[in-house]
Amino acid sequence: MPRMPVPFGDDVSALNLGRGKLAVLKTDMLVARTDVPPKMTLWQAARKAVVMNISDFAAKGVKPKAILVSLGLPRDLSEEGVQEIADGLNAGAREYGAYVIGGDTGESSDLTISISLFGTAEEGEVLLRSGARPGDLLAVTGRFGKTAAGLRILVDNLEAPDEIRGTLVESVLMPRARLEEGLALSRTKAVTAAIDSSDGLAWSLHEIASASNIGFLIQKLPTANETARLCKISNLDPTDLTLYGGEEYELVLTIKPKLWNKAEKAVNRAGGTLLQIGKATAEKRVLLETKGRRHTIEPRGYEHFRT
Amino acid sequence: MPRMPVPFGDDVSALNLGRGKLAVLKTDMLVARTDVPPKMTLWQAARKAVVMNISDFAAKGVKPKAILVSLGLPRDLSEEGVQEIADGLNAGAREYGAYVIGGDTGESSDLTISISLFGTAEEGEVLLRSGARPGDLLAVTGRFGKTAAGLRILVDNLEAPDEIRGTLVESVLMPRARLEEGLALSRTKAVTAAIDSSDGLAWSLHEIASASNIGFLIQKLPTANETARLCKISNLDPTDLTLYGGEEYELVLTIKPKLWNKAEKAVNRAGGTLLQIGKATAEKRVLLETKGRRHTIEPRGYEHFRT
Numbered sequence: 375m376p377r378m379p380v381p382f383g384d385d386v387s388a389l390n391l392g393r394g395k396l397a398v399l400k401t402d403m404l405v406a407r408t409d410v411p412p413k414m415t416l417w418q419a420a421r422k423a424v425v426m427n428i429s430d431f432a433a434k435g436v437k438p439k440a441i442l443v444s445l446g447l448p449r450d451l452s453e454e455g456v457q458e459i460a461d462g463l464n465a466g467a468r469e470y471g472a473y474v475i476g477g478d479t480g481e482s483s484d485l486t487i488s489i490s491l492f493g494t495a496e497e498g499e500v501l502l503r504s505g506a507r508p509g510d511l512l513a514v515t516g517r518f519g520k521t522a523a524g525l526r527i528l529v530d531n532l533e534a535p536d537e538i539r540g541t542l543v544e545s546v547l548m549p550r551a552r553l554e555e556g557l558a559l560s561r562t563k564a565v566t567a568a569i570d571s572s573d574g575l576a577w578s579l580h581e582i583a584s585a586s587n588i589g590f591l592i593q594k595l596p597t598a599n600e601t602a603r604l605c606k607i608s609n610l611d612p613t614d615l616t617l618y619g620g621e622e623y624e625l626v627l628t629i630k631p632k633l634w635n636k637a638e639k640a641v642n643r644a645g646g647t648l649l650q651i652g653k654a655t656a657e658k659r660v661l662l663e664t665k666g667r668r669h670t671i672e673p674r675g676y677e678h679f680r681t
Numbered sequence: 682m683p684r685m686p687v688p689f690g691d692d693v694s695a696l697n698l699g700r701g702k703l704a705v706l707k708t709d710m711l712v713a714r715t716d717v718p719p720k721m722t723l724w725q726a727a728r729k730a731v732v733m734n735i736s737d738f739a740a741k742g743v744k745p746k747a748i749l750v751s752l753g754l755p756r757d758l759s760e761e762g763v764q765e766i767a768d769g770l771n772a773g774a775r776e777y778g779a780y781v782i783g784g785d786t787g788e789s790s791d792l793t794i795s796i797s798l799f800g801t802a803e804e805g806e807v808l809l810r811s812g813a814r815p816g817d818l819l820a821v822t823g824r825f826g827k828t829a830a831g832l833r834i835l836v837d838n839l840e841a842p843d844e845i846r847g848t849l850v851e852s853v854l855m856p857r858a859r860l861e862e863g864l865a866l867s868r869t870k871a872v873t874a875a876i877d878s879s880d881g882l883a884w885s886l887h888e889i890a891s892a893s894n895i896g897f898l899i900q901k902l903p904t905a906n907e908t909a910r911l912c913k914i915s916n917l918d919p920t921d922l923t924l925y926g927g928e929e930y931e932l933v934l935t936i937k938p939k940l941w942n943k944a945e946k947a948v949n950r951a952g953g954t955l956l957q958i959g960k961a962t963a964e965k966r967v968l969l970e971t972k973g974r975r976h977t978i979e980p981r982g983y984e985h986f987r988t
Binding site: 476 | 689691695698707708709710712715716747780783785790793794801
């Protein structure tokens with residue numbers, strides 16, 4: 375399409391409606407075999423299908439208005455199962471102020487939930503991956519490694535003390551999109567680039583770096599306390615779980631240094647936190663600094679588990 | 682959603698953009714195992730996934746602008762296969778003046794192509810299923826039974842003479858949406874209700890009848906010549922193939938009698954034909970009149986074949 379307001383390959387697509395307005399669209403598909411871990415209910419799977427799409431709108435600072443659902447249902451799914459899916463879809467939509475306004479159903483071997491989101495935005499207001507400049511501060515909206523740890527517990531039956539097990543498992547079964555944070559940040563004009571971390575923190579950093587033609591130096595790895603604790607007990611590598619886990623719906627953003635305070639306040643008012651973890655660099659590499667030494671962060675992403 | 686401009690369950694969804702404009706949305710999924718017959722190439726399957734969605738826009742008289750695609754790809758699909766799918770999607774989009782502006786890919790056992798369409802319309806201009814009144818003329822944009830016959834040839838290896846085989850098989854492999862006809866008809870204001878015939882002619886009639894609270898009397902069954910010929914040779918029932926086949930993307934419409942000529946001219950100018958096959962009745966049954974006797978047309982629809 376000529377003159378696309380958002381480049382092909384970004385997290386959402388957009389087209390011009392005239393009068394400075396954009397239609398913003400997004401579609402993504404959840405397939406049970408690869409995206410629904412053991413112990414996740416159909417209600418939770420349906421809600422997650424919505425959340426993972428909302429998260430991309432959050433990263434772009436766009437409010438989702440309407441949701442369409444295309445369902446591929448296995449032949450042996452019960453009527454109660456279908457109702458559970460419908461309830462989960464609606465719950466996910468209402469949680470973020472959107473409505474399921476239509477869709478279609480068909481038959482499929484794997485349960486398949488394809489979600490389409492629609493919203494509108496003012497021209498020039500959609501946060502892209504491509505605006506980061508050297509010197510910008512690198513920020514995230516939360517700590518990482520919880521879903522990677524939670525999946526070890528759910529998929530590999532890893533043991534975990536009760537006081538951290540709940541949080542880690544919950545992060546997988548009931549993910550939350552940072553929509554309020556994304557909308558608040560978009561209004562500050564402080565953000566130069568943004569993405570969500572659904573493919574893992576390392577992958578997100580490389581995506582912004584490549585789209586913006588910059589690099590990153592990470593100075594503080596944002597590992598969740600529960601993850602650090604589990605890694606100590608079970609002899610896992612916290613850096614690995616923090617950087618290369620996935621299905622974590624935090625926002626990864628670059629912020630103009632002069633507007634950091636404004637951005638932080640906006641996120642706090644939206645009920646969230648903004649953590650500075652490093653900065654954008656002219657050198658086009660993604661590096662992690664620990665104990666005075668620099669290591670390359672690989673452009674490796676989370677794919678999905680397989681049952 | 683409060684005050685939906687198009688009722689839930691119609692072929693498209695819509696929401697108000699303000700200033701009398703509607704955003705119109707549609708999503709539907711093609712699953713290879715049930716929707717892609719033998720001998721259909723990946724290019725054709727991808728194009729068909731687009732066409733079946735465009736057809737719903739055609740029935741509503743709405744021009745599609747942008748297409749998003751969510752692909753579930755089997756692990757063993759080659760890179761050439763993926764390229765063929767991408768080319769088929771683009772070909773389908775460009776054939777109807779729309780653009781593929783984004784999407785996502787994931788892994789799935791069945792090849793799954795979920796399409797989302799976006800377009801805009803003026804408020805009150807979207808053709809619904811629910812406006813038919815007794816006395817309206819019942820019309821279709823083409824003859825029926827070709828895909829049902831074509832599927833017998835492709836799936837059941839039914840023999841057919843060369844001079845009709847090509848047309849019947851082509852109707853399955855290269856379906857066409859009646860977009861120009863739908864757009865032209867929408868501008869005439871002659872149409873009181875509309876639907877496409879993807880679930881079969883009988884099903885479409887029952888959907889309009891039920892949404893409009895009317896019935897139909899069919900006086901001329903629009904059987905395609907090629908289908909009639911094959912039925913004679915192979916001892917098949919042409920009524921059955923005409924009414925209960927599916928994946929046929931004709932429009933089924935009710936027309937205000939006084940505006941019939943205007944509607945017919947508009948369709949002709951768009952390169953199509955409009956066939957009157959009966960009329961809407963106050964009696965809420967769907968009846969077929971042949972040789973002076975009336976038979977009930979069952980509310981039975983085409984589902985899909987299974988390989």
